[in-house]
Amino acid sequence: MAEQTSPARPAPRGRVRRIAGxxxxxxxxxxxxxxxxxxxxxVVTALGSQLTAVAVPKQIYDITGSSAYVGLTGLFGLVPLLVFGLWGGAVADTVDRRSLLLVTNVGIAVTALLLWAQAFAGLDSVWVVLVLLSVNQAFFAVSMPTRQAVVARLVPEHLLSSAAALTSTVMTFGAVFGPMAAGALLPVMGLSTLYLVDTAALFAVLWAIWRLPSLPPLSGKIRTAGLRDVVVGFRYLTTQKVLLASFVVDVIAMVAGMPRALFPELAERTFGDPPGGGTALGWLFAGIPLGALLLGLMSGWAHRISRHGVAVVAAIAVWGAAMVGFGLAQSLWLAVVFLAIGGAADMASAIYRQAILQTAATDEMRGRMQGVFTVVVAGGPRLADLTHGWAAAGVGTAAATAGGGALVIVGVVVAVLLLPTFWHYRARTGAEPRP
Incomplete structure (x- = not known):
């Protein structure tokens, strides 16, 4: 009897490992x-950058008391993203990507330091804050496509979706705990401290970038990127319908469905924060990344799904439905739950859209496609800041948020009908099985 049962004893452990995997x-x-x-x-910069993401709209709302002015952060952030995101992607295809990361991260750190200086000095000028935000976003717009284009040079193709999940997870880790820390620090240490912590984190990360290997173009030719390189990138994109569709559906999701410009007003007028800021503001900013973080930590299944197009569409539909629920919620904790559901859906969408981009684009075009990706991912929410801020001024926060979520669902259905290739897209087979 013992001989029959003893070989079976390790089986439960094996099943646990397989489930965990x-x-x-x-x-x-x-x-x-x-x-x-x-x-x-x-990891280092994720927390710090989110402190500034909370500090900028909060400072502007404190100065003006208007969500419409907060919405201007979207416009002042969007323009440099459009210009420098596309150009930065072209630059990333023509120079050593490690060197470009060093230059852009120094620029981001310096502008964060200047944001701290103006807040510490008490200038109370909306336009100084907005101009510094624009410069900061210009450096960011070059840095992000470069950073993402680097990944495919470091990681084999069958691990790209896993690498995307890990990268997104650590960024959302900061996006969860950064806003919560901001909500706790604001009443105690003041708004300027948030900028200062971000500055310190940005300077610290330069060492890690310095340790990266040299990453020149595969052709070995380093040259100056110009307008022609940007145009060539757009021509390439028009021939790649799946890539084009992945950008279109994310624009729909973010522009119509991202309500973050309304968080300062909602925190005070709906959820009872004091005028100087409080925990409700932190929880609202943390809700979406909290859901994204939870899904990212449990993303071991992600590489097993081959219908990437279907996965993206389904995730965006869930995002839209969650924003409808958030707009109608009157309880802070119910609102955070809906934001977390939306964040999980957005994380799933981001994992598969990044995997599609990394595999569908060639290396000589990857920087430019990542530039478009940066414009869409970072620019969409900034355009949403503008539209939601103005819509809320006219119809109220609940209607602006819930109506935007409904538009997301309608928009993504229309996009799939117009671009059916995306719905049928599958990842290439032959990926190495996970042990």
Whole structure:
């Protein structure tokens, strides 16, 4: 009897390992030293950057008392993203990407330091804040496509979706705890401290970038990027319908469905924060990344799904429905739950859209496609800041948010009908099975 049962004893452990492997985030990309250094640099900056993301709209709302002015952060952030995101992607295809990361991260750190200086000095000028935000976003717009284009040079193709999940997870980790820390620090240490912490984190990350290997173009030719390179990138994009559709559906999701410009007003007028800021504001900013973080930590299944187009469409529809629920919620905790559901859906969409981009674009075009990706991912919410801020001024926060979520669902259905290739897109087969 003992001989029959003893071989079966390890079976439960094996099943646990298999279940854990299907749920817990795939950590194999972290075994690659260069990617691990890039990933760890994101850990340091993730918290700091979110402090500034809370501080800018909060400072403007404190100065003006108007969500319409807060919405201007979208316009002042969007323009440099459009210009420098596209040009920065072209530059990333023609120079050493490591050197470009060093230059752009220094620029971001310096502008964060200037944001701290104006807040500490008490200038109380909306336009100084907006101009500094624009300069900061110009450097960011060059840095992000460069950082993302680096990943495919460091990680083998069958691990790209796992690498995307890990990168998105650590960024959302900061996006969860950064706003919560901001809500706790605001009443105690003041708004200027948020900018200062971000500055320190940005300077600290330069060491990790310095340790990356040199990453010149595969052709070995380093040259100056110009308008022609940007135009060539757009021509390439028009021939790649799946890539084009992935950008279109995310624009729909973000422009119509991202309500973050309304968080300062909602925190005070709906959820009872004091005028100087409080925990409700932190929870509202943390809600979406909290859901994204939870899904990212349990993303071990992500590489097993091959219908990437279907996965993106379904995730965006869930995002829209969650924003409808958020707009109608009167309880802070119910509102945070809906935001978290939306964040999980957005994370799923981001994982598969990034995997599609990394595999569908060639290396000589990857920087430019990542530039478009940056414009869409970062520019969409900034345009949403503008539209939601103005819509809320006219019809109220509830109607602006819930109506935007409904528009997301309608918009993504229309997009799929017009671009059916995206719905049928599958990842390439032959990926290495996960042990």
């Amino acid at each position: 299907a749920v817990v985030a795939d950590r194999r990309p972290l075994r690659i030293p260069a990617f691990r250094r890039l990933w760890l640099s994101s």
